[in-house]
Amino acid sequence: MSDERETLGSSSSVGAALRELGRKLAQGEAGTLLVFIMVAVIWTFFQFQNPRFLSPGNLTNLMLQQAAVATISIGVVFILLLGWIDLSVGAASGFCASVMAVLVVSHHVPSVLAVLIALALGALIGLFNGFMITRFRIPAFIITLAGSLTLVGLQLLVLGDTGTVNLSDPFITGLTNTFFPPLIGWIAAVLGIAITLGLSLLERARRQAAGLKVGPMRSLILRTAASGVAIVAMVAVVNQDRGLPLVVVIVFALALATAYLTERTRFGRHLFAIGGNAEAARRAGIKIDHVRIVAFVLCSTLAAAGGVLAASRLYAVNQSSGASDLVLMAIAGPVVAGTSLFGGRGSAWTAILGAVVIGSIANGMNLLALSSSVKFIVTGAVLIVAVTIESVTRMRRGAQPA
Amino acid sequence: MSAASPLLCLKGVSKAFGANQALSGVDFEVDAGEVVALVGDNGAGKSTLIKAVAGVQLADEGTFHFNGKPVKISSPQDATTLGIATVYQDLALCDNLDVVANLYLGREVFAKGVARTAYIIDETTMEQSALKLLESLAVTTIQDVREPVGSLSGGQRQSVAIARSLLGEPSVVLLDEPTAALGVSQTEQVLHLIRTLADRGLGVVVITHNLENVFAVADRIIVLRLGRRVATFDVRGVTREDVVAAITGAEFGVGADIPKETA
Numbered sequence: 001m002s003d004e005r006e007t008l009g010s011s012s013s014v015g016a017a018l019r020e021l022g023r024k025l026a027q028g029e030a031g032t033l034l035v036f037i038m039v040a041v042i043w044t045f046f047q048f049q050n051p052r053f054l055s056p057g058n059l060t061n062l063m064l065q066q067a068a069v070a071t072i073s074i075g076v077v078f079i080l081l082l083g084w085i086d087l088s089v090g091a092a093s094g095f096c097a098s099v100m101a102v103l104v105v106s107h108h109v110p111s112v113l114a115v116l117i118a119l120a121l122g123a124l125i126g127l128f129n130g131f132m133i134t135r136f137r138i139p140a141f142i143i144t145l146a147g148s149l150t151l152v153g154l155q156l157l158v159l160g161d162t163g164t165v166n167l168s169d170p171f172i173t174g175l176t177n178t179f180f181p182p183l184i185g186w187i188a189a190v191l192g193i194a195i196t197l198g199l200s201l202l203e204r205a206r207r208q209a210a211g212l213k214v215g216p217m218r219s220l221i222l223r224t225a226a227s228g229v230a231i232v233a234m235v236a237v238v239n240q241d242r243g244l245p246l247v248v249v250i251v252f253a254l255a256l257a258t259a260y261l262t263e264r265t266r267f268g269r270h271l272f273a274i275g276g277n278a279e280a281a282r283r284a285g286i287k288i289d290h291v292r293i294v295a296f297v298l299c300s301t302l303a304a305a306g307g308v309l310a311a312s313r314l315y316a317v318n319q320s321s322g323a324s325d326l327v328l329m330a331i332a333g334p335v336v337a338g339t340s341l342f343g344g345r346g347s348a349w350t351a352i353l354g355a356v357v358i359g360s361i362a363n364g365m366n367l368l369a370l371s372s373s374v375k376f377i378v379t380g381a382v383l384i385v386a387v388t389i390e391s392v393t394r395m396r397r398g399a400q401p402a
Numbered sequence: 403m404s405a406a407s408p409l410l411c412l413k414g415v416s417k418a419f420g421a422n423q424a425l426s427g428v429d430f431e432v433d434a435g436e437v438v439a440l441v442g443d444n445g446a447g448k449s450t451l452i453k454a455v456a457g458v459q460l461a462d463e464g465t466f467h468f469n470g471k472p473v474k475i476s477s478p479q480d481a482t483t484l485g486i487a488t489v490y491q492d493l494a495l496c497d498n499l500d501v502v503a504n505l506y507l508g509r510e511v512f513a514k515g516v517a518r519t520a521y522i523i524d525e526t527t528m529e530q531s532a533l534k535l536l537e538s539l540a541v542t543t544i545q546d547v548r549e550p551v552g553s554l555s556g557g558q559r560q561s562v563a564i565a566r567s568l569l570g571e572p573s574v575v576l577l578d579e580p581t582a583a584l585g586v587s588q589t590e591q592v593l594h595l596i597r598t599l600a601d602r603g604l605g606v607v608v609i610t611h612n613l614e615n616v617f618a619v620a621d622r623i624i625v626l627r628l629g630r631r632v633a634t635f636d637v638r639g640v641t642r643e644d645v646v647a648a649i650t651g652a653e654f655g656v657g658a659d660i661p662k663e664t665a
Contacts, residue, residue: 207526210526210529211530212529264523265520265522265523266510266523267521269503269510270508272496272498273496273507276496276499277496280494280495280507281496281507281508283494284494284507285508285509344497344498345498
């Protein structure tokens with residue numbers, strides 16, 4: 001690894017550096033870069049088709065549209081890391097949001113409490129999934145598919161005859177309709193960059209003090225600069241519209257917490273280990289079924305949170321909440337952005353990146369007023385291409401000798 | 403073989419799978435600082451014997467002594483607690499994790515202070531001790547301990563698996579076919595590592611089909627055939643032909659139903 005960094009850093013041979021980059025792209029190691037290229041291509045294309053695509057208003061809408069999916073995707077990452085799949089996240093989000101809405105509107109439960117109940121219900125669904133899968137060795141996709149059907153039924157039951165519950169509660173609708181003034185947006189941006197840079201520098205200093213190898217300073221600065229530019233650009237854009245949306249802050253906080261949990265803690269390490277080689281993890285003394293159950297609980301809880309955000313944005317919950325292609329989008333997002341379908345590889349940030357990619361395509365096609373048939377075909381094709389790329393890079397990694 | 407009470411000593415171990423007698427009355431011993439090669443044809447009972455020692459598959463009969471004291475091994479945990487580590491042929495590594503993570507899998511070190519309450523892993527400490535461990539074993543082929551294990555060579559992976567087995571500070575290490583599917587120079591590396599273990603005072607048991615390796619690394623050779631211990635050789639006083647004869651049973655002639663113990 002260090003040799004590779006040297007090669008890239010020294011730039012003595014641009015050709016070698018490019019070849020190295022090509023290899024990384026081919027083997028899926030430069031996944032984030034690939035996703036940024038993908039986003040750039042998609043945005044350029046739609047901008048040429050419709051100049052309103054990259055307007056601050058539309059980009060802010062894109063964020064608001066995708067917040068719910070991104071939240072569900074963050075949960076899905078836990079399951080993908082295990083090498084499994086949870087097909088019940090869409091139905092779970094719809095059902096939990098329905099329960100919340102009915103509690104608030106028909107039973108006058110305080111909205112904060114209703115949201116908490118929805119999240120707890122999500123946790124319970126995850127507990128059930130995890131228990132069934134680990135106790136009875138039922139394949140995850142079957143139990144979650146069956147559970148999904150049950151949840152849809154429960155959702156119809158809860159919503160009753162009208163099938164729609166309109167929400168006007170200020171707390172719930174405020175989740176996706178609150179915008180911070182420009183100054184707060186800038187403060188958040190500066191804080192975000194400072195914390196990223198600070199943590200990297202701290203880590204670097206600690207490794208240096210311990211006499212361990214550290215990467216070149218230049219790449220650290222480059223990485224921070226790249227994410228800094230992205231953050232500044234985002235805040236600049238939203239400030240031209242209504243300001244930094246609260247929901248964007250919520251989604252980033254959830255992704256940050258998940259990144260911390262998966263990359264820094266023992267639970268996360270065990271999650272990756274199980275996804276890489278479950279038998280090895282078991283023999284290393286890891287209680288693999290406990291880890292799996294916790295992952296399902298987290299996934300369904302985040303699905304419920306996504307449902308709440310979707311309800312907040314729509315000011316309503318109805319029979320189609322959580323239905324249609326939501327599950328597929330929530331799972332496809334992280335995969336498009338580089339989380340493996342086969343377990344052991346991925347990150348929380350792919351949930352956000354993936355939501356941006358898929359959301360951009362959907363949003364762009366809406367702006368072009370394409371028919372549903374075309375939208376379905378294009379989205380499906382993009383997903384097929386993405387999973388094919390994932391599988392091919394995985395094969396290359398396997399075939400590559402040391 | 404030295405002293406009256408070897409480090410690990412098994413007597414009269416038997417194991418049957420239905421009508422198939424996999425082991426019948428096998429004695430086995432390994433001393434500190436020696437490499438014992440356990441050889442035999444397929445179905446001779448090598449794996450069954452090792453699994454009994456590792457606590458993975460219990461024997462039907464037999465007594466176990468560890469450091470001269472009678473012990474019971476009825477689970478892998480028992481074996482680990484006693485100080486018996488096993489490196490299986492499939493290595494049980496997570497290809498997606500780096501060398502440090504694999505070494506410390508299941509025994510991650512937590513950071514201290516506030517970070518401890520947040521279950522944060524202390525990567526710095528783990529990496530430092532990983533480097534120290536590999537250095538002490540003279541494993542110099544692994545350039546970067548932050549490299550995913552999946553991108554290492556077979557010999558490097560075997561080295562990681564062996565190094566990991568040492569973290570519990572065992573006194574006996576069982577290695578199942580450690581050089582199977584390795585190239586010449588990588589086999590060399592692994593054999594060197596095995597010798598290093600014995601030089602550190604560990605009792606090492608190596609199961610192998612490869613007689614060349616046996617002569618390169620072992621002090622003693624124990625031969626199993628059809629579930630019985632048929633021969634024990636000191637590696638210095640024996641030829642390859644003797645060992646092959648014991649493995650195949652040629653030495654004992656036609657009609658010898660029950661092979662005799664020769665050592």
